[in-house]
Amino acid sequence: MISIIIPAHNEFNNLQRLFKVACFLEHEKLIEIIIAVSPGNTDDIEYLDCSEKVKLLRCKQKGRAAQMNEASKxxxxxxxxxxxxxxxPPIGFIDDILNSLQNGFDAGFFSYKFDKDAWYLRINAAFTAKDGLFTGGGDQCLFIKREAFNQLGKFDEExxxxxxxxxxxxxxxxNIPYTIVKNDLIVSARKYESNSYLRVNLSNFLLVVLFKFGYPGKKLKTLHNKLIRTPYNG
Incomplete structure (x- = not known):
């Protein structure tokens, strides 16, 4: 059975949109959706119009890693x-996850496309259907068996x-076996709307390279917020 964990910081409008179109709310094999709300959240998230399967968790620490870990507990x-x-998520989202795990994988991700149709965004999205340098980003929606998640020690909150x-x-x-499901999620293009395509891509490439060379997380966040006009609030 499945628990969907959504870290949130002032995401009322996005969550409201998600719950209006999401295909998973009534799925019989879904136990719950947990909204892991940051302690600094200031919107009216308690007034979300959502299913009884949705739980709001007021987290003690801010940051996606900390919020997702707290929800996992x-x-x-x-x-x-x-x-x-x-x-x-796309149609077939829950079934894709269950089928992947039944086929011997312990984890997986989804390919995605953007909510704006532009040729340069289609190029970026095409890379998410393949295993490569940018595989594993949060927009690809990690799914993983609870046992494997705990075995790995959860997310690093630092x-x-x-x-x-x-x-x-x-x-x-x-060597956790994983797959990439080629059934596109719809991802927001808001970062590209606030910045140029070249700026975002060069910034992403630089951040990934620095990460792989061991650049500290706090310095990466500071650099990101200098490079990109839409700050990271996680």
Missing amino acids: IALGNIFVFLHADVV QVLMEDFEFFRRMKKD
């Missing part, structure tokens, strides 16, 4: 799905940026 499922608030890539690095080191 109260989750009831034996499968965890870590979904960003501005990412919309990794305040790119906690998803750090976790994926440990997955590969421990």
Whole structure:
């Protein structure tokens, strides 16, 4: 059974949109959706119009890694799905996850496309269907067996940026079998709307390279917020 964990910081509008279109709310094999709300959240998240399966967790620490870890402690499922608030799942989302795990994988990710149709965004999205340098980003929606997640020691809460890539690095080191499901999520293009395509891509490339060379998470976050006009608030 599945627990979907969504870290949130002032994501009311995105969550409201998600719950209106999401295909998973009534799925019989879904136990719960946990909204892991940051302690600094200031929107009216308690007024979300959502299913009874949705639980709001007021987290003690801010940061995606800390919020997702805290939610995992109260989750009831034996499968965890870590979904960003501005990412919309496709039809067949839950069945794709269950089929992947039944086929021998302990974890996986999804390919995605952007909510704006532009040729340069289609190029970026095409890379998410293949295993490569940028595999493991949070927008690809990690799903993983609870046992494997706990075995890896959960997310590193000191990794305040790119906690998803750090976790994926440990997955590969421990030879956790994973797959990439080629059924596109819909991802927000808001970062590209506030910055140029070239600026975002060069910044992403620089951050990934620095991460792989061991640049500290807090310095990565500071650098990200200098390079990108849409600050990282996780």
